[in-house]
Amino acid sequence: MDYLVRFAQLHETFRRPELQACATLAGVDIGIITYNEYSPYCVVRLPDEAAARAVAKRSILVKDIFELWGEGTNYEELHADVRRRTQHRWNDYIAVPWKFTIDYFAGTRSPAQKGEIIRSFSYMGFKGPIRLTNPDEEFFVMEEYIDDVEVARLGVSRAEDPRKIYLSRKIADSCRENVLKYDLKKRRYISTTSMDAELSLITANMALAAPGKLFFDPFVGTGSFIVAASHFGALTLGADIDGRSFRGKESGKLGIYENFDQYGLKSKFVDTFTSDLTNTPLRRTAVLDGIVCDPPYGVREGLRVLGNRRGKPAVNVIIDGVPAYLRPGFIPPKKPYGFEALQNDVLNFAVRSLVPNGRLSMWMPTTNDEKTEFPVPMHQNLEIVSISVQYFNTWSRRLITYRRLPEGELSDTTQARKKIDDQGTSADDLNAFRRIVRII
């Protein structure tokens, strides 16, 4: 069966990968029949209505899903297609309370025109009653016009008429309302680097967060990603090299736990602990179903690992006869760390810690300048599932999702090249991204 997905018109490169992830979560095969990044409408093939409901229910970037009753580039084609696809079903809806809605993208219609459009479907013979609130069935006419963004980017010319028209029957809403529920402005514990609610929820979807699973964020901060993963049912662990980031300033209260409490997710919170990814205390065995993270990349949040700067020997300082590291309040020395070295560590950690088919969803910054573009790190035991990009003015960031391949399967990394950036000792020497952002 063909279904029509209505997407939110933003984060375009995330939309298809998220839809695919939601289908994987629902355990159904999805075929994407037509997709255009400049349009919110996308036609997909799914086994049945239950599958359509299940897929939409998990998605953040889908607004709602419909059963496709017909499509065309003008009303003549649309009516012909509606007859062909659904004539045998019109009788089922003859006495059902219904509502007709005209939805348009980048266009508009006057009330009179809308009435005319609705009346043009009178051949289907629905007797009603018409019910504008809580109808049993809601039919949508969707008109897709060419949008200004597409005109500006692709140089196509804007037409008076819609380029595509659909008729569809509404099936289900998505869970997009959670973007408001988890809005950072209403969250108890946040910091300057908290990831916004929408992208956190999308990240959790890409990594297939679900009940019964264990998720981990090695750079947990204020917990945006693990809160999102727990919203979808996963139990979650978090670690950070700076314990203050998840603890917060109020004594006797654990900042990150306040967030779990706020959203009724206390039963999904396992633990947070202070640790450094390069010296992680996690056992070298596959215990995690998913890793979700936005590693620090040295612009807003410094890139640091435990250790001494080069030239400074590792000394065991003794104060009042007690080794300094045993005294209360000891803060171990940290040193700057390479941007790519960090990504390597995350990938190696994921390979060791993920169960087969477990996922890593990692954010990574890049510039918009092609000459200095940052390559995607690859590992032979990880398959790249998707790469999505969020664009900013002078830079952008990518969400890369990997699947841990079961033993015996390897991904092809032959086209990739080796790269090492651990030369030098200062933060700028080690981090090409930081250098570029500073120049900009």
Place this chain on the structure above:
Amino acid sequence: MKVITANFVTCAVKECKTSPASFPLHFHDAELEQQELDFQPEFIRNILPRIDWEALRTISNELGFPSLPDSKPEGDALENEQTLRDLHRLLLETQVTEGKLTCGNCGHSYMIKEGIANFLLPSHLGEKYCPFVLLDHIRFANILPV
């Protein structure tokens, strides 16, 4: 720190990771707290195969809980709700709020304060970071977004 987490962590010192004595880390001066949480049987069933049972028995004894069975519940035993509830209580509802976790190999102790363990190592214990070894399997490629 919850009992389940104690089953997933070992000494952060790299040399200790290969020594059997480093796992499990041993609780000392532990103050315990019980917290009631929603029972999630699907989580217990999913996570149990990843639990090191011997280590869980050791920790459970050290914390003064009744002895666990000799072998990990498997198959039909996982259909028994009481078994799952008991494991839920031990793994997720029991946490150490104050105390120390000590490595049986190097003897280093990690402090637990207000339920949070600190695994940061003093500089003489942390291995000097060497990316050249780790980089062996990593490649970078320019891939365009889908």
